[in-house]
Amino acid sequence: MEQTTYEIRVVGPVPAGLLPDLGDVVMIELETRTVLTGMFTDQAALHGFLARLRALGLDLVEVRAVAAPDDDESPGEEAP
Template structure:
């Protein structure tokens, strides 16, 4: 299964209680925004997560995929 890492920026801080409801994501507060980082299996999983943010009343600013070492699959060795 291939996972893609996304950074999701939202307005303001996220309380520990709300963060616990979001599942397996990390959060970093930067200035007036919170950056959530999570790995999703496909676009449907990402959209489901974004709908949860909306249902919790969080204001979305930006979503982008980012390179992560965990996203890379096994490397093939080249033959000489």
């Protein structure tokens, strides 16, 4: 089954202790936001993840589908 990669941006830092609760995502902290990048099999899986963020008290800013990250490109970086 094909998975889609999503970047999910939340306000502020995500406490490191919450990362295990979020599953298989990569976390990049920016100045005022945190970018979580993960692969989801379908919309139901994505919505379940977003519900977990809400339950953890994290404020959602943006959700967008992105191309799968290349080995030499970090999640959260804009392609030139």
